[in-house]
Amino acid sequence: MRFSDIIGHHEIKDALRRMADTGRIPHAIMLSGPAGIGKTRLARAFAQYVHCSNRHDGDSCGRCPSCIQHQALNNPDMHYIYPVLRQSNPKRSVSTDYIEEWRKMLTEDSYMDSSLWLTLLDAGNSQPAIYVDEADDLNATAALSAFREDYKIFLIWLPERMRPETANKLLKLIEEPFGDTLFILVSNDSGSVLPTIFSRTQRFNLRPLTVTELTEALIAESIDRNTAETAAQLAEGSLINARTVAKADNDMVEFSDLFKSIMRAAYARKLVMLRQLTDKASAMGRERLRSFLTYCARMTRENFICNLHQNSLNLMTPGEREFSIRFAPFIHEGNAPQLLTQFSLAARDIERNANAKIVMFDLGLHLCALIRATKRPPA
Ligand SMILES: [Zn+2]
Numbered sequence: 001m002r003f004s005d006i007i008g009h010h011e012i013k014d015a016l017r018r019m020a021d022t023g024r025i026p027h028a029i030m031l032s033g034p035a036g037i038g039k040t041r042l043a044r045a046f047a048q049y050v051h052c053s054n055r056h057d058g059d060s061c062g063r064c065p066s067c068i069q070h071q072a073l074n075n076p077d078m079h080y081i082y083p084v085l086r087q088s089n090p091k092r093s094v095s096t097d098y099i100e101e102w103r104k105m106l107t108e109d110s111y112m113d114s115s116l117w118l119t120l121l122d123a124g125n126s127q128p129a130i131y132v133d134e135a136d137d138l139n140a141t142a143a144l145s146a147f148r149e150d151y152k153i154f155l156i157w158l159p160e161r162m163r164p165e166t167a168n169k170l171l172k173l174i175e176e177p178f179g180d181t182l183f184i185l186v187s188n189d190s191g192s193v194l195p196t197i198f199s200r201t202q203r204f205n206l207r208p209l210t211v212t213e214l215t216e217a218l219i220a221e222s223i224d225r226n227t228a229e230t231a232a233q234l235a236e237g238s239l240i241n242a243r244t245v246a247k248a249d250n251d252m253v254e255f256s257d258l259f260k261s262i263m264r265a266a267y268a269r270k271l272v273m274l275r276q277l278t279d280k281a282s283a284m285g286r287e288r289l290r291s292f293l294t295y296c297a298r299m300t301r302e303n304f305i306c307n308l309h310q311n312s313l314n315l316m317t318p319g320e321r322e323f324s325i326r327f328a329p330f331i332h333e334g335n336a337p338q339l340l341t342q343f344s345l346a347a348r349d350i351e352r353n354a355n356a357k358i359v360m361f362d363l364g365l366h367l368c369a370l371i372r373a374t375k376r377p378p379a
Contacts, residue, residue: 001044001070001110003059007239008213009042012204016046017058025050025151026202028174028183030159032190033206036238040112040157042206043184044070047078047153050182066149073103076147079154081138083128083161085121093133112157113240114188114351115287127352130162135169142173142181151182159185160192167194174200208237218246234298244291251288255295260323266367267330274364282356289356293347297340303328304336335373342366 003013012031019025031039045060048070052060060067069075080102086093095102101120109116121128138154146152156162162170174183174197185201187193209217214232217239219225223246235242245252258281265274281292299320306328331339346363350356 001041001048002062003042003045003049006038006042006045007217008209009038009206012042012206013045013058015204016042017049020046020050021055025182027177027181028185028201030185030187030190030193030198030201030203031206032187032203034208034236034238035114035188036111036240036242037206037209038111038239039186039188039206040155041110043155043186044110047155047182047184050151050153051075051077051149073106075149077149077152079138079141079152080157081130081134081154082117082157083130085123085126085128086131093131094137095134096137111239114158115290118286118353123353128161130156130159130166132163132165132169135166138170139173142178146180151180152178153182153184156183156185159187159194159197160189162194162197164194167197171196171200209239210237214239214242218242236294236298241291241294244294251291252295255292256299256320256323258292259296259299260327262364262367263327263371266364267371269368271368274368275361278360278364279357282360286350286353286356289350289360290347293343293350297343297347300331300336300339300343303331304333307331330371332375334375335370338370338373339367342370 003017006013031043033039048060048067049055051066051070053064053066054061060070062071066075070078080099081095082098082102084093084095084098092098098121105112105117105120118128142152142154144152173181177183183201185193185197190198190203190205211229211232214235214237215225215228218228218231221243223231227246228242231242231246234245258277262274262277262281265277281289284292302320303324306324342363346359349359
């Protein structure tokens, strides 16, 4: 992975290059930001750059032995740590036990959709975590000298999934590391990273990708320009979302109908109907359900904007616009933020493998209360 393979994030690339070029690399950095914007790709490009023996034009060469090993995911001084499942038979509880699945993940989709990781782990209802055994392994590896490079690099994917006991065992290492050790943490949710770890890293917050960047990326993936432009506008800066939208035109009609029906049932407080509708949503499967919840959040935002009469900012299909004429007045400053929070909490619970029927009906009940909330009086 080279810097030139990464879409956007120019300022952060420059900052990382400068650190490597001047030899002033902190012991631990954290790249944080929403999912699907290329954080892990950037972390890998930086690691390859640090190790490259023939950097030029601000990038790694892609051809030296170290680069070739990085690209084949087998550089002996590059270590990956990621959430796994704890299994007793055969005993598996650390990242290296899952290296085959991990290589498959990086090869199939280096934008690191965490739901793909759950699928590869065959996680069922279990929640992957970074367990304490990982800290023992990591401490042992860190104590060894680097094989060939100046730095041993540890890329920790999703440090927010680290158990407190793991973090406790790693603190000393992150605080007073061996001189040749570099930690790169890649977080989708830096607010949930344990504060003891968070405070010991130098942070880089990556912004969502722009509509132009996403459009170009989709076109490069052989998606026609019209679809690419629409999907890019709806993707909230994430290439994972943009791909989902671009490849799911058909879903949009279904999502739109279901969203309208759920909102109508919530407003009328028809609980039996609401239950049927939320059950229908929960039967979509985890990945489509997450897309549906992203859609619900978008419609809420669009209707709020519509209610503010800022129609020029609106991104809706003609059918959605028609529904909005009557629906938008119910979305206002007294409930829009809370509605968005509920959609995002439901999406998080689904991602964490909670029971979809319960999550969706619970969401439905929140919607009943919120949709009838009164506008806040002007301050
Ligand atoms: Zn190289």
